[in-house]
Amino acid sequence: MKLALHHSASDLKRFQEKVHRRIKKYFKFILFLLRRRSRVTQPVFIMGYGRSGTSMLLNTFERDLRVDVFGENDARVAENYRLVHDKISPAIEACKTNVLVMKPILNSFDVSSIMNDYRRVKIIWAWRNYQDVVASALKEFGPDVPNYLREIVLDDKGSNWISESLPSDSLEILRGLDSTSFTDNDWMALIWWAVNRTVIVHDLSDKERFLLISYEQVVQDVDVYIRNIYNFIGLPYKQPGSYMHTASVKKGAKIKLSAVVDKMCASLCHELERRAQF
Numbered sequence: 001m002k003l004a005l006h007h008s009a010s011d012l013k014r015f016q017e018k019v020h021r022r023i024k025k026y027f028k029f030i031l032f033l034l035r036r037r038s039r040v041t042q043p044v045f046i047m048g049y050g051r052s053g054t055s056m057l058l059n060t061f062e063r064d065l066r067v068d069v070f071g072e073n074d075a076r077v078a079e080n081y082r083l084v085h086d087k088i089s090p091a092i093e094a095c096k097t098n099v100l101v102m103k104p105i106l107n108s109f110d111v112s113s114i115m116n117d118y119r120r121v122k123i124i125w126a127w128r129n130y131q132d133v134v135a136s137a138l139k140e141f142g143p144d145v146p147n148y149l150r151e152i153v154l155d156d157k158g159s160n161w162i163s164e165s166l167p168s169d170s171l172e173i174l175r176g177l178d179s180t181s182f183t184d185n186d187w188m189a190l191i192w193w194a195v196n197r198t199v200i201v202h203d204l205s206d207k208e209r210f211l212l213i214s215y216e217q218v219v220q221d222v223d224v225y226i227r228n229i230y231n232f233i234g235l236p237y238k239q240p241g242s243y244m245h246t247a248s249v250k251k252g253a254k255i256k257l258s259a260v261v262d263k264m265c266a267s268l269c270h271e272l273e274r275r276a277q278f
Contacts (some may be wrong), residue, residue: 032222035096046103049195051136052128053215070098109165112202128215130265131255186261205275
């Protein structure tokens, strides 16, 4: 009975948050119709691997009237959840706020070239413990996503964001593993490894326009870390509130992985923690 009540309260809170976001979104749409274009707009991309708090961060920015927000499949900059590069500069030029936040999550492998092509873009890279990501991603997406990686590694086939963007050196490492006993958990964890390895390979955490944030740190001290994120994007922090919660931390603690995959992910996790910028 207590468990049912807990779920009911949690579901009600999520519903209330969804309604509040919808109302805020329409209010901003009407307000922006009345505004002129901003003289200078700071473009910001939220990147990393899915199920790492990127949507919760985007929802936080949605509540701020100083920030325009494009979701990961917004037709103004994306098609089939991938960036359309010819649309990015016009979208920035047409923006009516000082900051434009976009979430091209499936372009995360391309982050280094994006930073080179768009010199003013700032990147917020969100990462989360691999076990929690595996548990959350499998629940949300099922076996399709791990199959994307399995097909490209084992059969050299597939037409999706992983097969099109996975760096050749990462693919070579993955093909060198004995994957005969790998489960969906292992393949999902290896996608986490491949995407977040991008930060290390390109030394992104050393760049001024790149901010590496840990989901676990942010949700456990929201006010402090959101303030630092606002400092990074160049806006004063006005306590806009957040949709970030601690309830999902360590939910994947019981996820079982093969020894080699767990070692690879744990090692990368340690390196990301070492490079975290706040």
